[in-house]
Amino acid sequence: MKERFILLVVTRNAPGVLSRVSSLLRRKLFNIDSLTVGRAICNRESRFTIVIEGNKVEANKAALLIERLVEIRSVKVMKPELCLRREIVLATVKVDSPAQTKILHEAEDAVLSQELSQNGNLITIELIDTSQKLDAFLVKIEASSIEVIDWVRSGVIAMEQA
Amino acid sequence: MIGAQALLKALENNAVTEVYAYPGGTVLPIYDAMSGSNIRRILVRHEQAAAFAAQGYSRSTQGVGVCLATSGPGATNLVTGIADAMLDSIPMIAITGNVFKELIGSDAFQETDIVGICEPIVKHSYFIESANDIPRVVAEAFHLAQSGRPGPVLIDIPKCQQNAVISAEIQKQIENNDLVELDLPGYKLPPALDTDQINAAAQLIKNAKKPVVIYGHGVILSNAEAHLKEFLEQTKIPNVWTLHGIGGYDNTQDLSLGMLGMHGTGTANFAVHHSDLVIGIGIRFDDRITGKLTEFSLNKKFIHFDIDSSEFNKNVPAAVCLHGQIRDTLPALTKTLETGIGETWQDWSQDLVLKKAAWPLSTGPTDRLTEIGVINQLYGSLGEEDIVLTDVGQHQMWSAQRFFPKKSRKFLTSGGLGTMGFSLPTAMGATFSGHPVWSISGDGGFQMNSQELATIAQDNLPVKIIILNNSFLGMVRQWQELFYDKNYVDTPLKNPDFVKLGEAYGIPSFRAETLEESAKLITKMKDFDGPILVEFKVSKEENVFPMVPAGESLGNTMLGRNKKIDKA
Ligand SMILES: Cc1ncc(C[n+]2csc(CCOP(=O)(O)OP(=O)(O)O)c2C)c(N)n1
Numbered sequence: 086m087k088e089r090f091i092l093l094v095v096t097r098n099a100p101g102v103l104s105r106v107s108s109l110l111r112r113k114l115f116n117i118d119s120l121t122v123g124r125a126i127c128n129r130e131s132r133f134t135i136v137i138e139g140n141k142v143e144a145n146k147a148a149l150l151i152e153r154l155v156e157i158r159s160v161k162v163m164k165p166e167l168c169l170r171r172e173i174v175l176a177t178v179k180v181d182s183p184a185q186t187k188i189l190h191e192a193e194d195a196v197l198s199q200e201l202s203q204n205g206n207l208i209t210i211e212l213i214d215t216s217q218k219l220d221a222f223l224v225k226i227e228a229s230s231i232e233v234i235d236w237v238r239s240g241v242i243a244m245e246q247a
Numbered sequence: 248m249i250g251a252q253a254l255l256k257a258l259e260n261n262a263v264t265e266v267y268a269y270p271g272g273t274v275l276p277i278y279d280a281m282s283g284s285n286i287r288r289i290l291v292r293h294e295q296a297a298a299f300a301a302q303g304y305s306r307s308t309q310g311v312g313v314c315l316a317t318s319g320p321g322a323t324n325l326v327t328g329i330a331d332a333m334l335d336s337i338p339m340i341a342i343t344g345n346v347f348k349e350l351i352g353s354d355a356f357q358e359t360d361i362v363g364i365c366e367p368i369v370k371h372s373y374f375i376e377s378a379n380d381i382p383r384v385v386a387e388a389f390h391l392a393q394s395g396r397p398g399p400v401l402i403d404i405p406k407c408q409q410n411a412v413i414s415a416e417i418q419k420q421i422e423n424n425d426l427v428e429l430d431l432p433g434y435k436l437p438p439a440l441d442t443d444q445i446n447a448a449a450q451l452i453k454n455a456k457k458p459v460v461i462y463g464h465g466v467i468l469s470n471a472e473a474h475l476k477e478f479l480e481q482t483k484i485p486n487v488w489t490l491h492g493i494g495g496y497d498n499t500q501d502l503s504l505g506m507l508g509m510h511g512t513g514t515a516n517f518a519v520h521h522s523d524l525v526i527g528i529g530i531r532f533d534d535r536i537t538g539k540l541t542e543f544s545l546n547k548k549f550i551h552f553d554i555d556s557s558e559f560n561k562n563v564p565a566a567v568c569l570h571g572q573i574r575d576t577l578p579a580l581t582k583t584l585e586t587g588i589g590e591t592w593q594d595w596s597q598d599l600v601l602k603k604a605a606w607p608l609s610t611g612p613t614d615r616l617t618e619i620g621v622i623n624q625l626y627g628s629l630g631e632e633d634i635v636l637t638d639v640g641q642h643q644m645w646s647a648q649r650f651f652p653k654k655s656r657k658f659l660t661s662g663g664l665g666t667m668g669f670s671l672p673t674a675m676g677a678t679f680s681g682h683p684v685w686s687i688s689g690d691g692g693f694q695m696n697s698q699e700l701a702t703i704a705q706d707n708l709p710v711k712i713i714i715l716n717n718s719f720l721g722m723v724r725q726w727q728e729l730f731y732d733k734n735y736v737d738t739p740l741k742n743p744d745f746v747k748l749g750e751a752y753g754i755p756s757f758r759a760e761t762l763e764e765s766a767k768l769i770t771k772m773k774d775f776d777g778p779i780l781v782e783f784k785v786s787k788e789e790n791v792f793p794m795v796p797a798g799e800s801l802g803n804t805m806l807g808r809n810k811k812i813d814k815a
Pocket residue numbers: 638639640641642643665666667668688689690691692693715717719720721722723
């Protein structure tokens with residue numbers, strides 16, 4: 086598996102910051118696995134979680150370049166294992182038999198999950214966990230021929246362990 | 248008071264005296280306000296020239312040049328000049344008008360997303376949402392452009408905000424020129440000295456056998472020339488410079504080996520290639536100085552001084568990184584080194600001094616008029632304060648190799664972007680330094696901005712214009728000669744009569760075809776008051792040497808067509 090690093094970035098909550106950060110990473114040819122952004126507690130700030138594929142040297146380079154942007158407050162380069170990481174999936178699956186229902190429930194039990202709605206044999210679920218566990222969920226479901234009708238992932242958010 | 252008037256007042260409050268500008272629909276309120284302001288307008292004939300003229304002011308003084316253009320095509324015409332400023336770390340402020348806010352995003356007439364277009368080529372940019380922000384944004388723009396690693400800042404102002412009435416409170420603030428509070432919470436200036444790193448650098452120097460210093464633009468941008476002098480004179484480390492390092496040190500000293508890089512001197516390239524410790528001061532190890540990177544960094548250690556930490560380990564791995572203003576870090580290092588340390592590498596130094604004598608720069612043929620001949624005559628007649636600008640190409644390299652100014656900010660050239668058309672408009676801005684200004688161009692590059700002869704004539708800007716006409720796009724022709732079997736595709740030029748062209752604009756214009764005529768005309772130019780143009784008809788197929796073929800190592804520097812430094 087390729088090495089990954091997580092950049093925890095705090096920026097000003099200003100128009101254009103997302104574009105400045107993402108286009109910088111694009112033009113310097115970094116490989117972005119995932120990029121999420123949302124408001125921080127302080128309304129004037131935003132927090133980015135950027136997962137980049139590459140080694141430590143590349144991750145540090147990316148951090149220094151991002152830090153150079155005027156609206157950046159701080160950048161931290163983290164090994165993924167040293168962060169708390171979570172991602173959300175919303176999915177609708179089609180369950181056609183009791184056997185499939187059983188497999189679905191087993192798969193759901195392996196992650197933090199909740200069934201949000203049901204319409205006949207269509208079930209919409211919410212899953213929250215690490216990206217790896219969500220990947221594993223999908224593998225399991227697909228292996229048992231449960232049809233995935235819709236599937237959307239949030240991208241990872243992460244923070245340092247307290 | 249409306250936004251446009253607030254803008255002018257804010258510029259005045261930041262000591263702006265000229266704006267290089269071109270009018271259009273979305274900057275009309277600003278033009279209207281300018282007529283009532285003390286700021287002088289320089290009416291360029293193409294917005295690219297406005298950006299370069301603003302740079303010329305910044306490069307030759309320590310100020311910040313300002314250019315202004317209308318939305319759409321006016322704004323996009325600035326782009327090359329902004330990119331050039333970014334790559335050479337030149338402080339500059341570009342102001343553009345834009346369409347009314349309600350129309351933004353609607354593909355309105357002459358709407359372009361100039362903030363988006365310029366994102367990769369500015370230090371920072373602003374889109375003005377409210378006229379009340381103008382004084383703060385202008386103050387921030389000046390601060391950002393000049394502090395830390397300098398660079399261009401763009402301010403895009405929709406016309407509605409130029410027309411909008413500002414609040415009484417803000418009006419009072421700028422009328423009184425009150426200190427404007429900046430709102431730049433994330434903007435960090437370099438940290439305090441790191442004494443561990445200083446000591447580590449000192450240790451590396453003490454252990455070195457073949458050290459060499461490469462100094463660059465950062466020394467000048469940090470006003471650290473005196474500190475560099477002290478460091479070099481105390482340590483007696485052989486030294487070389489980058490294109491933009493010219494003037495960072497009095498480079499006529501014995502251990503000053505020449506410019507480094509693709510057209511660097513044999514000795515400079517040899518020294519860096521064979522050194523065991525490179526001390527890079529305010530340089531970014533650009534490919535034009537390193538040649539083949541893997542060989543460049545072989546068997547040597549690096550100490551790197553820079554204000555921008557993203558430059559560290561970008562191209563070469565540095566054993567020690569000294570982050571900060573060079574005027575702070577360099578004297579701190581000098582203090583820790585003993586005088587007499589230079590004896591450690593005396594053999595190395597002496598060998599280099601011998602090499603320097605053995606591999607002098609060509610003085611050029613004397614049987615015909617060549618670029619080198621004209622440049623040598625010019626340099627022989629320059630005063631200490633004279634400023635020389637070049638365009639891009641062969642003449643740029645010949646000029647750079649031979650320039651030994653006593654002061655910094657006297658050699659202005661487009662280094663990072665290598666923009667043809669740079670010389671003439673940038674020279675216009677440099678005239679506001681109050682010093683004599685010589686603009687050198689090739690016949691190709693001159694025609695990229697020759698329309699500025701009109702600006703020069705209209706504003707009587709005292710530019711001494713030198714056109715080195717070899718009837719070719721010389722530098723490209725040289726590559727075609729050396730690497731494409733003389734297949735001269737689109738490099739021969741059929742040129743206008745440059746003397747008639749100059750006269751058409753009302754500028755006294757002359758031609759030199761021999762060394763004698765050339766010498767006479769240079770004397771005439773030197774003493775001339777006001778703009779003057781001279782075309783020098785030089786021989787057509789001269790080549791710039793030394794030369795490192797693209798992608799090769801500095802060790803393969805060609806001193807001439809069939810002579811390399813490793814075989815010499
Ligand atoms: C705007 C731009 N276009 C193209 C080039 C590529 N280029 C570099 S040097 C050169 C030739 C310059 O010829 P001239 O201005 O006559 O100067 P000389 O080399 O003869 O001194 C060209 C075309 C460039 N640097 N800038």
